Amino acid sequence: MTHKYLKQAVSFFAYSYSTFLLCYLILRLIFWDRLWIVAFIGTFTPLIFLPILLLPFLSFSIIKNRWFSIISSIACILLLSWLHIKYFSPEPINITGSQPSLKILSHNVGWYITKSPTLVKLINQEQADIVFLQETVQKHRKRVFDLLKSDYPYQIDTPPVGILSKYPVLSSEILHLANHRETQQRAIIKFAGQEIVIYNMQATGPWVKIHKTLRFIKIPVYKYAHRFPEIQDLVERIQKETLPVIVAGDFNLTDETQDYYRVQQVLQDAFLKSGFGFGFTWPHGFFAQRFNLRLTYPLCRIDYIWYSQHWGAKSSAVLGATESDHLPVEAELILLQ
Structure with missing residues (x-):
């Protein structure tokens, strides 16, 4: 019984969060900062995307939905790639001369x-x-x-x-x-x-x-x-x-x-x-x-x-x-x- 309620709760979180992100991305693509709710949510980027990292684990271990597992895993890989490129791959200028x-x-x-x-x-x-x-x-x-x-x-x-x-x-x-x-x-x-x-x-x-x-x-x-x-x-x-x-x-x-x-x-x-x-x-x-x-x-x-x-x-x-x-x-x- 406990496992059943846990699965329902986790499923509700995972699907609700995924729906929220999908709606946000669509609205951002259409309106961006012209819509205040999109602008407000965007203020907390990249934090709002970090729960994506949990979705594959939750899907494989608790929800056990094949398609959601595949989609969430792809989303997780895309997120990690984006985070690495944007925030963790600096390209400082490398000059050994005497430039001021x-x-x-x-x-x-x-x-x-x-x-x-x-x-x-x-x-x-x-x-x-x-x-x-x-x-x-x-x-x-x-x-x-x-x-x-x-x-x-x-x-x-x-x-x-x-x-x-x-x-x-x-x-x-x-x-x-x-x-x-x-x-x-x-x-x-x-x-x-x-x-x-x-x-x-x-x-x-x-x-x-x-x-x-x-x-x-x-x-x-x-x-x-x-x-x-x-x-x-x-x-x-x-x-x-x-x-x-x-x-x-x-x-x-x-x-x-x-x-x-x-x-x-x-x-x-x-x-x-x-x-x-x-x-x-x-x-x-x-x-x-x-x-x-x-x-x-x-x-x-x-x-x-x-x-x-x-x-x-x-x-x-x-x-x-x-x-x-x-x-x-x-x-x-x-x-x-």
């Missing part, structure tokens, strides 16, 4: 969450050439920027974003992409005898809003429309740039969104090229007050370092946690001659 390189560090410090000594320690430890900071506040001016003045003499401190550089800053400007409230920075830096352009990015984050459909019915809806015009504005600006470009920061999007693919048309993702693994950066240590739940492991990658065709990525990594709910990201880029 830049070490880039980017971190969303989470407003007042990250303690100044922690941030100073991180920057001193990594010794990046250019540091991109997001969600900074006034306290960072005296407790971080001033303390690092000797190592980073060229600073652009315009909260809520800031840049620390070991190389001369020739010019800088504050941006509000798509005329939205979020603040970004663009600067021109003198490096290796030539000028390069850097962007410090902070995109509007998506959120879940309770939407009233009928008089007595309310459902949560995933809102992310504000991000698209900001990304579109950034892409158009990058297309007009003639100098080598580096863009780093909190993009508030995952690598399965349409906005990611829009950026990928003009820039290359340093972690995708030279990093290893999923590279999740958020939400580490995020506290969901409503559910009294603290997330201790990040679930998605929303912090990036991008570069134009003038560069190659030698290495990229997600660093250890600070007090922020974002993990810092780092990359070493080679300027191609």
Whole structure:
């Protein structure tokens, strides 16, 4: 009797999950991010696909359905191949010459969450050439920027974003992409005898809003429309740039969104090229007050370092946690001659 109920429960899970994935993939193929539920589910890629790895075992040992066993085994092989190619087969640039390189560090410090000594320690430890900071506040001016003045003499401190550089800053400007409230920075830096352009990015984050459909019915809806015009504005600006470009920061999007693919048309993702693994950066240590739940492991990658065709990525990594709910990201880029 117990075995019968176990088989029913496992069968219900396996078939329901398979139906869910099939519907998601079909809707994604048709609508992609134009349908909010598809966009929301896609946020948790590749995690939503990992249960596929269990299906062959469940099918062979408990469900014992021949066709489902064959199909789930094929799906498992396809998933493993996709994961290996996309996340576990980096192709860092391999140059043994004397081409100049830049070490880039980017971190969303989470407003007042990250303690100044922690941030100073991180920057001193990594010794990046250019540091991109997001969600900074006034306290960072005296407790971080001033303390690092000797190592980073060229600073652009315009909260809520800031840049620390070991190389001369020739010019800088504050941006509000798509005329939205979020603040970004663009600067021109003198490096290796030539000028390069850097962007410090902070995109509007998506959120879940309770939407009233009928008089007595309310459902949560995933809102992310504000991000698209900001990304579109950034892409158009990058297309007009003639100098080598580096863009780093909190993009508030995952690598399965349409906005990611829009950026990928003009820039290359340093972690995708030279990093290893999923590279999740958020939400580490995020506290969901409503559910009294603290997330201790990040679930998605929303912090990036991008570069134009003038560069190659030698290495990229997600660093250890600070007090922020974002993990810092780092990359070493080679300027191609």
